[in-house]
Amino acid sequence: MTGLNSDSAQYLISTVSKRSGVKSDLVRAWERRYQAVTPTRTAGGHRVYTDQDIARLKLLNQATGNGHSISQIARYSLDDLKNLIKDEAGAVIPVLNGKTTSVSDRVYLTEDYIEKCYAAVLAFDARMLESHFENAIVELGTEVFIEHLLTPLLTRIGERWISGELRPVHEHMTSSVIRSLTYILRNNNPRAANAPRMIVSTPIGQLHELGALLAAIMAELSGWQVTYLGANLPAEEIAAGVKYTNACALTLSLSFATDDHIVAKELRRLKKLVGNNVAIIVGGRAASHFQGVLNEVGVLNIHGYAHFRQILNELAAKNLEQES
Amino acid sequence: MTGLNSDSAQYLISTVSKRSGVKSDLVRAWERRYQAVTPTRTAGGHRVYTDQDIARLKLLNQATGNGHSISQIARYSLDDLKNLIKDEAGAVIPVLNGKTTSVSDRVYLTEDYIEKCYAAVLAFDARMLESHFENAIVELGTEVFIEHLLTPLLTRIGERWISGELRPVHEHMTSSVIRSLTYILRNNNPRAANAPRMIVSTPIGQLHELGALLAAIMAELSGWQVTYLGANLPAEEIAAGVKYTNACALTLSLSFATDDHIVAKELRRLKKLVGNNVAIIVGGRAASHFQGVLNEVGVLNIHGYAHFRQILNELAAKNLEQES
DNA sequence: GTAATTTTGTCAATGTTTTGTAAAGCTTTA
DNA sequence: TAAAGCTTTACAAAACATTGACAAAATTAC
Numbered sequence: 001m002t003g004l005n006s007d008s009a010q011y012l013i014s015t016v017s018k019r020s021g022v023k024s025d026l027v028r029a030w031e032r033r034y035q036a037v038t039p040t041r042t043a044g045g046h047r048v049y050t051d052q053d054i055a056r057l058k059l060l061n062q063a064t065g066n067g068h069s070i071s072q073i074a075r076y077s078l079d080d081l082k083n084l085i086k087d088e089a090g091a092v093i094p095v096l097n098g099k100t101t102s103v104s105d106r107v108y109l110t111e112d113y114i115e116k117c118y119a120a121v122l123a124f125d126a127r128m129l130e131s132h133f134e135n136a137i138v139e140l141g142t143e144v145f146i147e148h149l150l151t152p153l154l155t156r157i158g159e160r161w162i163s164g165e166l167r168p169v170h171e172h173m174t175s176s177v178i179r180s181l182t183y184i185l186r187n188n189n190p191r192a193a194n195a196p197r198m199i200v201s202t203p204i205g206q207l208h209e210l211g212a213l214l215a216a217i218m219a220e221l222s223g224w225q226v227t228y229l230g231a232n233l234p235a236e237e238i239a240a241g242v243k244y245t246n247a248c249a250l251t252l253s254l255s256f257a258t259d260d261h262i263v264a265k266e267l268r269r270l271k272k273l274v275g276n277n278v279a280i281i282v283g284g285r286a287a288s289h290f291q292g293v294l295n296e297v298g299v300l301n302i303h304g305y306a307h308f309r310q311i312l313n314e315l316a317a318k319n320l321e322q323e324s
Numbered sequence: 325m326t327g328l329n330s331d332s333a334q335y336l337i338s339t340v341s342k343r344s345g346v347k348s349d350l351v352r353a354w355e356r357r358y359q360a361v362t363p364t365r366t367a368g369g370h371r372v373y374t375d376q377d378i379a380r381l382k383l384l385n386q387a388t389g390n391g392h393s394i395s396q397i398a399r400y401s402l403d404d405l406k407n408l409i410k411d412e413a414g415a416v417i418p419v420l421n422g423k424t425t426s427v428s429d430r431v432y433l434t435e436d437y438i439e440k441c442y443a444a445v446l447a448f449d450a451r452m453l454e455s456h457f458e459n460a461i462v463e464l465g466t467e468v469f470i471e472h473l474l475t476p477l478l479t480r481i482g483e484r485w486i487s488g489e490l491r492p493v494h495e496h497m498t499s500s501v502i503r504s505l506t507y508i509l510r511n512n513n514p515r516a517a518n519a520p521r522m523i524v525s526t527p528i529g530q531l532h533e534l535g536a537l538l539a540a541i542m543a544e545l546s547g548w549q550v551t552y553l554g555a556n557l558p559a560e561e562i563a564a565g566v567k568y569t570n571a572c573a574l575t576l577s578l579s580f581a582t583d584d585h586i587v588a589k590e591l592r593r594l595k596k597l598v599g600n601n602v603a604i605i606v607g608g609r610a611a612s613h614f615q616g617v618l619n620e621v622g623v624l625n626i627h628g629y630a631h632f633r634q635i636l637n638e639l640a641a642k643n644l645e646q647e648s
Numbered sequence: 649g650t651a652a653t654t655t656t657g658t659c660a661a662t663g664t665t666t667t668g669t670a671a672a673g674c675t676t677t678a
Numbered sequence: 679t680a681a682a683g684c685t686t687t688a689c690a691a692a693a694c695a696t697t698g699a700c701a702a703a704a705t706t707a708c
Contacts, residue, residue: 014682025669028684033667044676046683064667069336069693071666072372124568126551138386138409139379169561169568172525172553179503186504201496207556227450229496232531232556237493244448244493336666337694350657352695357656368665370694388656393704395655 013039016049020057027057034074036060052078059085110140110148117153121166121174130177134184142185146217147305150178154210158255158285168207175209182213182228186220196319197247201229201238202254203266211253211284215308219251222312235266239273248319250274251281257289264293271297279315283308334364334372344381351381358398360384376402383409434464434472441477445498446490454501458508466509466545470538471629474502478534482579482609492531499533506537506552510544520643521571525553525562526578527590535577535608539632543575546636559590563597572643574598575605581613588617595621603639607632 017024028047030036037056039047059081064070066085073084113136120129137145157174160166200216202209209231216228227245229238242250250270254263267290271280282294283302294301302308341348352371354360361380363371383405388394390409397408437460444453461469481498484490524540526533533555540552551569553562566574574594578587591614595604606618607626618625626632 012683023669024683026667029668032685042676044683045685046676067339067342069339069666070668071366072334072336124551124565126569127549135406138406139382167561167564169553169557169565172557172561173551173565176503176552176554179500180507180510183504183507225451227448227497228500229493230500233493233496237491237496240491241448241493241497245450347658348694349659353657356696366665368694369696370665393655394657 010040010048010050011054013047013049016054016057020054020061022057022061030057030060030070030074034071036070036074056081110136110144113140113149114153114156117149118156121153121157121170124170124173126173126177129174130181133177133181137181137184142221146185146214146221150214150217151305154214155285157210158208171208171210175213178210178213178217182217182220185217195223195225196249196316197225197227197245198249198251199227199229199238199241199245199247200251200253201233201241202231203238203252203263203270204232204234205258205260205262205266206252206254206256207232208253208255211255212251215251215253215281215283215302218305218308219312222309223316224249224312235269235273238270242274242278247278249279249281249315251283253284254282254286254290255284257286263290267293267297267299271299281308281311334374335378337363337371337373340373340378340381343378344385346381346385354381354384354394354398358395360394360398380405434460434468437464437473438477438480441473442480445477445481445494448494448497450497450501453498454505457501457505461505461508470509470541470545474538474541475629478538479609481534482532495532495534499537502534502537502541506541506544509541519547519549520573520640521549521551521569522573522575523551523553523562523565523569523571524575524577525557525565526555526576527562527587527594528556528558529582529584529586529590530576530578530580531556532579532608533577535579536575539575539577539605539607539626542629542632543636546633547640548573548636559593559597562594566598566602571602573603573605573639575607577608578606578610578614579608581610587614591617591621591623595623605632605635 011019013024013027016022017027020027022030027037031038031047037049037053039049039053042048056078059078060070060073063073063081063084068084073081076084113132117129117132117136120126120132133145136149140149154174157166157171161168161171198219200212200219202212212231213228216226219226227241227247229241238250238252241247252267267280274280280297280299281302282290282299287294287301291301300311302311335343337348337351340346341351344351346354351361355362355371361373361377363373363377366372380402383402384394384397386409387397387405392408397405400408437456441453441456441460444450444456457469460473464473478498481490481495485492485495522543524536524543526536536555537552540550543550551565551571553565562574562576565571576591591604598604604621604623605626606614606623611618611625615625624635626635
């Protein structure tokens with residue numbers, strides 16, 4: 001770059017109009033009516049603008065396009081305008097449950113909540129964590145809560161656990177809080193009577209239950225009737241659960257990559273025990289580490305939230321038509 | 325941060341309507357009739373709202389959706405509204421219409437409930453179990469529920485597990501249901517701010533968490549602030565939990581008598597790690613099996629429900645006088 | 649249980665404000 | 679001198695405000 005900084009660079013109104021996308025007439029109107037920009041003048045009275053002015057007008061243009069009234073935002077600072085735009089950036093699907101706020105707002109709020117929640121985890125403050133969760137559920141709605149708060153939060157906890165910032169207890173405490181919250185989460189979405197049934201657990205050797213919990217909650221919200229069994233269960237027990245509930249799907253979470261062959265062995269046994277009529281779904285940070293067995297046994301491997309939902313819907317549909 | 329705080333940001337009514345989900349007409353009606361919001365005005369008379377107003381309307385919208393009459397709640401503070409919504413999230417409506425049943429009636433009722441609940445466990449029907457629990461909590465009250473339903477039920481499950489009638493999965497499923505219920509149980513009894521803190525867990529090798537769960541719930545109901553960590557944790561982790569929360573008591577449940585020396589070793593390490601200022605309480609079916617170590621380490625051994633309550637009260641009193 | 653009353657969401661009619669656009673007439677600039 | 683800019687004035691569509699009314703729903707009274 002040259003030495004041109006934003007103060008020295010100067011433009012006439014036609015240039016500004018082209019670069020900001022706001023018609024000249026309108027630029028003048030905004031100045032006259034609301035002092036949206038305050039250009040200096042040449043000796044002859046022509047307006048002279050800076051780069052900052054252009055940036056400002058660009059943002060104002062975008063904001064008004066988003067429904068904000070120019071009179072209200074005309075005098076906002078550059079930073080404030082940026083925030084305003086950022087808030088609206090994700091506004092793609094503005095309707096979730098009919099009423100309630102736009103998704104983008106809630107997604108934005110989420111970042112705040114994630115920070116607060118993570119801080120509570122780090123401080124090992126279960127009450128605080130629970131309180132934040134409660135507020136978040138109320139404010140964001142269950143869908144957004146799960147997808148944009150819980151999922152990234154748990155991912156982060158997983159990472160920090162690996163890096164050593166968090167200890168296993170942190171995870172246990174968090175699981176505990178979340179488990180007690182499942183009650184609220186579930187109650188918000190009434191289940192159908194003939195909902196397809198699913199077992200969620202983790203195989204022996206997999207002690208981390210956060211992933212499994214998340215899967216259980218997601219499945220519940222997708223209309224499944226989930227029986228959550230907790231972590232670290234032998235294949236026989238999981239299979240027994242499947243049989244007892246007559247579940248048509250079994251979701252396992254693999255969060256930790258182990259080099260022993262326990263998980264592989266358990267998966268094979270599981271497959272043999274539950275047979276071919278039960279779909280086995282596997283997800284979790286370490287799932288790819290076990291890719292070999294997963295392929296061999298023939299399980300559905302989850303890639304992200306959306307994918308899981310898709311799998312759930314497909315399975316539910318298949319299950320429905322089998323029943324009829 | 326920028327200067328765009330919740331006071332400065334301003335919106336016109338259409339934006340507010342979009343974000344809060346309340347139609348413009350209705351926003352105005354609520355203002356006119358109940359002063360639900362009190363926006364400022366532009367020079368021309370247009371209403372101008374803040375972020376707070378939007379949050380308010382959002383909550384009001386939700387609350388009215390929940391059956392509250394707008395005239396009653398229109399002037400609530402933001403916090404009150406949040407609480408209103410939060411309380412409803414767990415919506416059990418624990419109202420018994422004033423009519424109280426005698427304690428004896430309720431104890432009698434419990435036997436009925438125990439049978440139903442046990443049948444649900446045996447049938448591996450988590451929904452049914454949860455449903456019975458919910459009804460029982462409402463009908464019996466938390467105290468009776470815990471003492472006369474949950475305690476004997478869990479004892480019975482332990483026995484039947486030994487006899488082979490039940491499998492480990494049954495216990496896992498039951499734990500899962502109870503954990504999700506802790507939310508209701510806790511919410512009925514608000515805790516004091518300066519409540520004494522406690523950690524509840526089970527040591528490595530002790531996979532059964534029902535006893536620990538029960539202890540956690542009891543302690544909560546006795547006014548303790550409990551952090552429940554789940555089962556099967558190494559001494560270091562439990563000790564870390566104690567340190568993080570600054571707990572003055574640690575309750576462990578020992579349900580299964582093992583002949584290896586793991587539990588004994590863990591208990592000794594635990595004692596060394598937490599020091600003498602933290603009371604270690606041990607309960608559970610198999611506690612007596614480890615009597616040797618328990619004496620050596622110097623723990624409080626629980627004998628029944630009443631005894632546990634007594635211990636809790638004594639400790640709480642001691643803790644209180646130490647703090648003052 | 650029914651009738652009277654109140655609450656509450658919605659709408660319509662009518663007038664005002666906001667806001668983008670544009671024309672007219674004059675001035676500056678290249 | 680032609681192009682671009684300035685100011686003033688005007689205009690119309692969209693959005694907003696106010697008032698008053700109405701009917702369904704919820705409460706209350708009988």
